[in-house]
Amino acid sequence: MHIAILGAGPIGLDAALAAHEAGFPFTVYESGREVAANVRAWGHVRLFTPWSMNLSARMRNRLGVGTPTTSDECPTGVELVQQVLSPVAALPDLAANLRLGTEVVAVSRAGLVKSDEIGTGARSNHPFRVLIRDAHGERVEPADVVLDCTGTYGHPNPTGDGGIPAPGERGLADRIERRIPDVAGSPELWAGRSVLVVGAGHSAQTAVTDLQALAASSAGTHATWVLRSPAGRIEPIENDPLSERARLTARANEILAGGSPHVSVLAGWVVDELRPGGDAVVVILRNGAGRRRSVEVDRVVSLTGSVGDPAIYRQLQVHECWATSGPMKLAATLLGEAGGDCLQQTSHGVAVLESPEPRFYMLGSKSYGRNNTFLLRVGYEQVGEVFDELKASTASVPATTSATATGATGRGDE
Ligand SMILES: Cc1cc2nc3c(=O)[nH]c(=O)nc-3n(C[C@H](O)[C@H](O)[C@H](O)COP(=O)(O)OP(=O)(O)OC[C@H]3O[C@@H](n4cnc5c(N)ncnc54)[C@H](O)[C@@H]3O)c2cc1C
Structure with a gap:
C-alpha cells in the first residue's frame, strides 16, 4: 500500500516517520526546495510552545540523544528546522523517499470524478492519481493513501x-x-x-x-x-x-x-x-x-490569516465545513469547543479526520481550516491515529494500485 504524503512540514515529516515504522512504502512531495518551506518563511519568529511540545515521540526516538526534547525554552522556527526537521528529513530512510521541488497540483481517483460512486464504497477500488509538477514537467503518480499535509501558510487571505x-x-x-x-x-x-x-x-x-x-x-x-x-x-x-x-x-x-x-x-x-x-x-x-x-x-x-488550498482535492469527495473550510467532522468538533485555550486540546480521534473519500486524510494545520488554534502536538497525534487505522485496515483490505484495479463504473461527464 503506497502512501503519498503531500508536504514536508513538521506533520508531513512525522507522517513519513510513521509510514517507515509501519513498513508502508511512501513518497513525500514537497514544493519547496528544502523541507519545511513554510516554517522557514516565518523562521525568525519564536514559537509560543516549548521544545518539549514541538517534537513527536517518533522524532525523539529517531534523533536520540542531544535532541532538545524536554527543554522549556521556546525555539524560533529556524531553530526548529535546524535542530529537528532537517535532521529528520536527512535520515536515510526518509531522504530516499523525499521529492523536493515537487508541487502536488491535484489529486483524483483513476477513472472517477467527484460525483461518481457516491456512497457505494467502490471509490477505494480506484487508486489515487497524484498530479505533480517538478523541474522536468508534469506527470501523474499512483497512490493508495493520500495524506494532505500542505499547511495553510502559502495561501494567505486577501486584504479587502x-x-x-x-x-x-x-x-x-x-x-x-x-x-x-x-x-x-x-x-x-x-x-x-x-x-x-x-x-x-x-x-x-x-x-x-x-x-x-x-x-x-x-x-x-x-x-x-x-x-x-x-x-x-x-x-x-x-x-x-x-x-x-x-x-x-x-x-x-x-x-x-x-x-x-x-x-x-x-x-x-x-x-x-x-x-x-x-x-x-x-x-x-x-x-x-x-x-x-x-x-x-x-x-x-x-496578515489576515490563511487557509489551505482546496484545489488539490477538488475531484475528491471531501466534506468541507461551510464556515472554516476544514474537514467537516473535525470542524464541527472544533466549533463545539470554540473559545477554549488551544493548549487544552488533544486530537479528536481518527473518525473526525475521515471524509466520504476513503483513505484521503487532511492532517496538520490544514485540517483546522480557518481555525487558528492548531498546535504541532495535535498534528503529531493525528498522524499516530491515522497510522493505527491504516495498519488495522490493511490487515484485511488488498492494495489497489495494480492496473487491473482501475476499471471504473458509474462515471459522469465532467
Ligand atoms: C508564525 C507562526 C507561529 C506558530 N507558532 C506555533 C507554536 O508556537 N506552537 C505550535 O504548536 N504551532 C505553532 N504554529 C502553528 C503550526 O504548528 C505551524 O503552522 C506548523 O508549521 C504546521 O505544520 P504543518 O506540517 O501542518 O504545515 P506547514 O508547516 O505549513 O507545512 C506544509 C508543507 O507543505 C508544502 N506544500 C504546500 N503546498 C504544497 C503542494 N501543493 N505540493 C507539495 N508541497 C506543498 C509547504 O512548502 C510546506 O513545507 C505557528 C504557525 C505560524 C504561522
Whole structure:
C-alpha cells in the first residue's frame, strides 16, 4: 500500500516517520526546495510552545540523544528546522523517499470524478492519481493513501473587506507583504518607512511590535495598525501558561491603548480600496459608520490569516465545513469547543479526520481550516491515529494500485 504524503512540514515529516515504522512504502512531495518551506518563511519568529511540545515521540526516538526534547525554552522556527526537521528529513530512510521541488497540483481517483460512486464504497477500488509538477514537467503518480499535509501558510487571505480582494489589491500584489516580516533581521527594508499593517492575530501583533521596536531607534519609521474590530483590545487568555504568547498580547494591548508614538491605531476600519501612488500605496479605509479615509504608506503588510488550498482535492469527495473550510467532522468538533485555550486540546480521534473519500486524510494545520488554534502536538497525534487505522485496515483490505484495479463504473461527464 503506497502512501503519498503531500508536504514536508513538521506533520508531513512525522507522517513519513510513521509510514517507515509501519513498513508502508511512501513518497513525500514537497514544493519547496528544502523541507519545511513554510516554517522557514516565518523562521525568525519564536514559537509560543516549548521544545518539549514541538517534537513527536517518533522524532525523539529517531534523533536520540542531544535532541532538545524536554527543554522549556521556546525555539524560533529556524531553530526548529535546524535542530529537528532537517535532521529528520536527512535520515536515510526518509531522504530516499523525499521529492523536493515537487508541487502536488491535484489529486483524483483513476477513472472517477467527484460525483461518481457516491456512497457505494467502490471509490477505494480506484487508486489515487497524484498530479505533480517538478523541474522536468508534469506527470501523474499512483497512490493508495493520500495524506494532505500542505499547511495553510502559502495561501494567505486577501486584504479587502469581507475577505475578498479590495479593488486594486490584485494589481498591487507585489507591493503587499503577506508574511510576517523579519524586521529585526532586515531593518534596512523597514527603517524610515511608513507601514500599514492589517490584521489582529498573533502574526499582526508580532509585526506591529517589531516595527514599534525598530521605530524607537530609527527616526521616521511609523506603523498604522488597521483592525477590523472596533474593540481596540486583544482579549488575553486568563493565566496564559504560554509566557511568550502572554507577553506578545500584553505588548500589543499597550500599543492599542495608545502607548506608542510610533504606531497609529485604526480599530474598526476595513480596507476598501488600494491605489498606486507613485512609490507609495494609497489605502482607502472605511469604518462601521461608512466614513472613508485614505492613508498613504511606503509598504503594506497584510496578515489576515490563511487557509489551505482546496484545489488539490477538488475531484475528491471531501466534506468541507461551510464556515472554516476544514474537514467537516473535525470542524464541527472544533466549533463545539470554540473559545477554549488551544493548549487544552488533544486530537479528536481518527473518525473526525475521515471524509466520504476513503483513505484521503487532511492532517496538520490544514485540517483546522480557518481555525487558528492548531498546535504541532495535535498534528503529531493525528498522524499516530491515522497510522493505527491504516495498519488495522490493511490487515484485511488488498492494495489497489495494480492496473487491473482501475476499471471504473458509474462515471459522469465532467
Ligand atoms: C508564525 C507562526 C507561529 C506558530 N507558532 C506555533 C507554536 O508556537 N506552537 C505550535 O504548536 N504551532 C505553532 N504554529 C502553528 C503550526 O504548528 C505551524 O503552522 C506548523 O508549521 C504546521 O505544520 P504543518 O506540517 O501542518 O504545515 P506547514 O508547516 O505549513 O507545512 C506544509 C508543507 O507543505 C508544502 N506544500 C504546500 N503546498 C504544497 C503542494 N501543493 N505540493 C507539495 N508541497 C506543498 C509547504 O512548502 C510546506 O513545507 C505557528 C504557525 C505560524 C504561522
